[in-house]
Structure formats: C-alpha cells, structure tokens
Amino acid sequence: MTSATLFQNRRRFIRNLGLGAALFTVPGLFAEELLRTPRQTEGPFYPDHLPLDTDNDLIIVNDGATPALGEITHLSGRILDARGEPIRNALVEIWQVDSKGVYLHSGSNDHNQRDKNFQGFGRFLTGSTGEYYFRTIKPVPYPGRTPHVHFALKMKGREKWTTQCYIKGEPLNEKDGVYKDIADPKARAAVTIDFAPIKGSKIGELAARFDIVTGFTPAV
Numbered sequence: 001m002t003s004a005t006l007f008q009n010r011r012r013f014i015r016n017l018g019l020g021a022a023l024f025t026v027p028g029l030f031a032e033e034l035l036r037t038p039r040q041t042e043g044p045f046y047p048d049h050l051p052l053d054t055d056n057d058l059i060i061v062n063d064g065a066t067p068a069l070g071e072i073t074h075l076s077g078r079i080l081d082a083r084g085e086p087i088r089n090a091l092v093e094i095w096q097v098d099s100k101g102v103y104l105h106s107g108s109n110d111h112n113q114r115d116k117n118f119q120g121f122g123r124f125l126t127g128s129t130g131e132y133y134f135r136t137i138k139p140v141p142y143p144g145r146t147p148h149v150h151f152a153l154k155m156k157g158r159e160k161w162t163t164q165c166y167i168k169g170e171p172l173n174e175k176d177g178v179y180k181d182i183a184d185p186k187a188r189a190a191v192t193i194d195f196a197p198i199k200g201s202k203i204g205e206l207a208a209r210f211d212i213v214t215g216f217t218p219a220v
C-alpha cells in the first residue's frame with residue numbers, strides 16, 4: 001500500500017465517522033430515547049361551566065379572604081416536546097376535586113357540599129422555558145378514584161392533549177382502573193410524583209414537580 005492510498009483510506013474512515021455522528025444527532029433518533037408522558041382520558045369532569053377566576057392560584061377565588069381547605073401544594077413542571085425542548089405558548093389547564101372530593105362540574109357527587117373557596121380549575125400559559133406553576137391542594141380520593149390531578153394541554157393547531165398525575169406512595173393507586181391502564185411501569189412512574197413537604201414552611205406546604213414530555217415535534 002502506498003502512502004497515498006493509506007491517506008485516502010484514512011480520509012474515508014474519518015468521513016464515515018462523521019456521517020455516523022451526523023446520523024446520531026437526527027432529532028427523530030434522539031426522540032426515541034425520551035420517555036413520553038402517557039396520555040390519559042380527560043374523564044367526565046372537565047368543568048361544564050368555567051369559573052370566572054381561571055388563574056393559576058386555585059387556593060383563592062377572585063379576591064376572596066378565605067383560602068380553600070386542603071394541603072397547599074406548589075405544583076410546577078415543564079412542558080417538553082418529543083426532543084425534550086421546552087414548549088412555549090402551551091396553555092396548561094388543571095382541574096381536580098376539592099378537599100371533600102367534589103368537582104366544580106355540576107354533575108359531581110355532593111355538589112352542594114363543594115368548598116366554594118376552592119377554584120377547582122386553573123390555567124397557565126408557558127413562556128420560553130416551558131415552565132408552568134399552580135398553587136393548589138394535594139389531591140384527595142373520591143369514590144372510584146385514587147387521588148389525581150387532571151391536565152389538558154392546548155396549543156395552536158394541535159389536538160387537545162390530556163393526562164393525569166398521581167401521588168407517589170399512595171396505596172389506592174394500585175386499585176385504580178385508569179392508573180392500571182398504563183401498562184408500562186416506566187410510564188406509570190412518569191405520572192407518579194412526590195408531594196414533598198417544603199422545609200421551613202410553617203403551614204405545612206408541599207411542593208410537587210410534574211414534567212410532561214409530549215409526543216409533539218417542534219414547531220417549524
């Protein structure tokens with residue numbers, strides 16, 4: 001082999017390596033590595049009448065002086081696309097029962113018992129970091145369901161996307177039909193989150209993080 005041929009072979013080798021690296025960074029391939037948050041049913045209790053106050057503080061309705069009953073929870077996370085990039089301008093909606101297990105929805109059980117100081121529903125529009133934040137209560141069970149918070153994502157030009165999150169360590173999870181419908185243990189883990197006491201909080205507030213990885217591909 002002449003030194004010229006050796007040189008050419010080497011060039012080819014380096015070129016091939018380069019091609020390999022390029023393939024490795026194709027977004028579609030990388031996306032396969034990410035664990036998607038499982039989609040789950042919207043359920044029957046999305047509010048039939050939206051409250052006048054739809055902000056991200058569910059503990060106080062309008063300018064009310066009395067906060068909702070329940071364990072105050074700071075619920076936050078990021079909305080991500082299929083590559084793990086933050087999604088901006090995603091409208092994040094949550095809804096959940098009050099401390100007595102009652103939804104805002106007029107068809108909810110014991111509707112007349114509802115905690116009028118709990119907003120029951122809230123909205124947050126993400127910015128460039130994809131981050132959302134709600135002040136709400138730790139979810140409690142209601143007949144037939146383990147504690148959960150419903151989420152809907154609404155984005156321009158996209159179909160509505162819904163899921164639910166659950167409390168890590170909650171024994172009722174394993175008896176819950178919707179929860180058990182998520183067959184993959186990793187996908188279950190992705191929707192089962194810690195509600196951890198905040199150090200130094202005198203009123204026993206909790207913090208919970210729930211990142212949502214959608215199957216959406218980035219907007220072009």
Ligand SMILES: [Fe+2]
Binds near residue numbers: 043148150
């Ligand atoms: Fe529900």
